[in-house]
Structure formats: C-alpha cells, structure tokens
Amino acid sequence: MLSHEINAYIENLVPKRDDLLLEMEEYALENHVPIMELVSIESLLQVLRLYQPKRILEIGTAIGYSSLRMAKELGAEVVTIERNEERYKQAQRFLAQSDQQENITLIFGDALEAVEEANAKAPYDVIFIDAAKGQYKRFFDAYTPMLSERGIVVSDNVLFKGYVTGEIQAETRRKRSLIKKINDYNEWLMGHSDFQTAILPIGDGIAISTQKR
Numbered sequence: 001m002l003s004h005e006i007n008a009y010i011e012n013l014v015p016k017r018d019d020l021l022l023e024m025e026e027y028a029l030e031n032h033v034p035i036m037e038l039v040s041i042e043s044l045l046q047v048l049r050l051y052q053p054k055r056i057l058e059i060g061t062a063i064g065y066s067s068l069r070m071a072k073e074l075g076a077e078v079v080t081i082e083r084n085e086e087r088y089k090q091a092q093r094f095l096a097q098s099d100q101q102e103n104i105t106l107i108f109g110d111a112l113e114a115v116e117e118a119n120a121k122a123p124y125d126v127i128f129i130d131a132a133k134g135q136y137k138r139f140f141d142a143y144t145p146m147l148s149e150r151g152i153v154v155s156d157n158v159l160f161k162g163y164v165t166g167e168i169q170a171e172t173r174r175k176r177s178l179i180k181k182i183n184d185y186n187e188w189l190m191g192h193s194d195f196q197t198a199i200l201p202i203g204d205g206i207a208i209s210t211q212k213r
Contacts, residue, residue: 002203007037010042011039014038014039014042020094020097020098021068024065024068024094025038027094028065033063033087035063035065035066036065036203037203037204039203040156044066044154045073045074047208048126049073049074053074053076053124054125055079055123055125055126055148056070056074056076056079056126056127057078057118057121057126057127058078058079058081058130059080059127059128059131060081060111060130060131060132061081061087061106062082062084062130063090064091064092064094064106065094066128067080068098070128072098072100076103076125076126077104077105077121078103078104078105079104079105079107079118080104080107081108081109081114082106083108083110083111083131085108092106111139111143112139118146119146122146123146123147123151124143124146124148124151125152126151127143127144127152127154128154129155129156130155130156130157133160133181133185134181136155136182136185137184137185140185140189144195152208152209152210153195153209154209155189156203156205156206158199158206158207159201160204163175163179164182164183164205194211195209195212196210196211197210
C-alpha cells in the first residue's frame with residue numbers, strides 16, 4: 001500500500017474539485033463518514049474512463065460522493081443503494097445541489113433486499129461494491145447476474161487498512177471476524193471460475209474483476 005508521504009504527494013497533484021465536492025469531503029471528514037480516499041477515487045475514475053461505462057450500480061452510497069464523481073466524470077447513469085437513513089437523506093441533500101441529480105437514482109434499503117428494484121435498471125456495465133465488508137460475497141452473487149456482457153465488478157476496501165496481512169493485530173473479536181471474512185472474500189474472488197481479478201494496493205485496496213470470455 002502507498003506510504004503516507006507518497007499518498008500526500010499524489011493528493012497535492014490532484015486538481016482542485018468543485019465547491020460541492022470539497023464540501024462533501026469536509027463533511028465526511030468531520031462526521032466520520034467513510035468515502036473513498038482521494039487517490040483511490042481518482043485511480044478508479046481513470047480505470048473507468050478507459051472502460052467508458054454507460055450504467056453503474058453502486059452498493060453503498062454513504063453521502064453520494066463516489067456516485068457524484070462517477071456521474072460527473074464519466075457521463076454515466078448511476079444507481080446507488082444505501083441502507084443508513086441519515087446518510088441516505090444527506091446524499092439526497094448533496095445531490096440536490098449538483099447538476100447530476102437526474103443521472104443518479106438513489107435506492108433506500110438493504111442491498112440484499114433491493115435486488116429486484118436494482119434489477120429494473122439492469123444491465124450494468126460496472127458494479128461497485130462499497131458497503132458492509134462482511135457481505136461482499138453475498139453482494140457479488142446477488143448482483144453479478146445483472147452485468148452487461150462486458151461488465152466488470154469493482155470491490156473497495158479489500159485490504160482493510162493492511163489488517164488482511166496479519167502484521168497488524170486486530171483489537172476486538174468483531175474486527176478479527178471481519179478480517180477473516182475479507183480474506184475469505186479475496187481468496188474466493190481470486191479463484192472464481194467466471195472472473196479474473198487484480199487487486200490494486202491503492203488507498204484501502206481495490207479489486208477489479210472482469211468476466212472470463
């Protein structure tokens with residue numbers, strides 16, 4: 001994973017975002033809302049620019065930061081699911097201030113219960129998993145049937161701040177259980193019979209899975 005110094009160096013090179021995005025970044029920092037780190041989202045956007053997706057499904061809206069970045073930068077339609085009511089309402093408020101509101105569909109509910117609603121807008125060129133880490137395999141299984149023929153899956157946080165290596169000791173039983181689930185997901189994903197996956201050690205770790213031909 002990138003050192004703090006390298007990460008800070010790259011962040012300083014990233015062009016300044018517009019006022020709304022900066023406000024969202026500040027809100028997330030002050031209220032401990034997990035949004036993608038700046039280097040991570042910039043890297044993901046560059047990968048997706050090469051791919052040029054038309055429709056994206058995001059599992060885990062938070063306050064709508066990555067939804068807005070993807071819609072603005074890629075000109076894509078984004079469908080995004082969030083189960084936390086406070087974050088869902090904050091995402092509504094932020095997106096109402098943007099010029100992308102018509103391109104982003106917010107779904108309120110648990111992603112494991114919103115499958116039919118999301119399926120109404122399928123197929124998707126990209127499925128972006130960034131929600132409850134312990135449920136990643138269930139999300140993957142539930143939503144990959146909605147992929148377009150050349151669709152890809154992006155899973156965020158797969159290195160979990162380096163805990164997956166075992167070199168950093170988890171403080172609680174709950175965290176140890178979560179680390180095991182993430183490791184199990186990574187191993188399962190890398191050995192999947194229908195997908196090829198690469199894990200990029202950027203930010204908190206991004207896995208990109210493409211369908212085997």
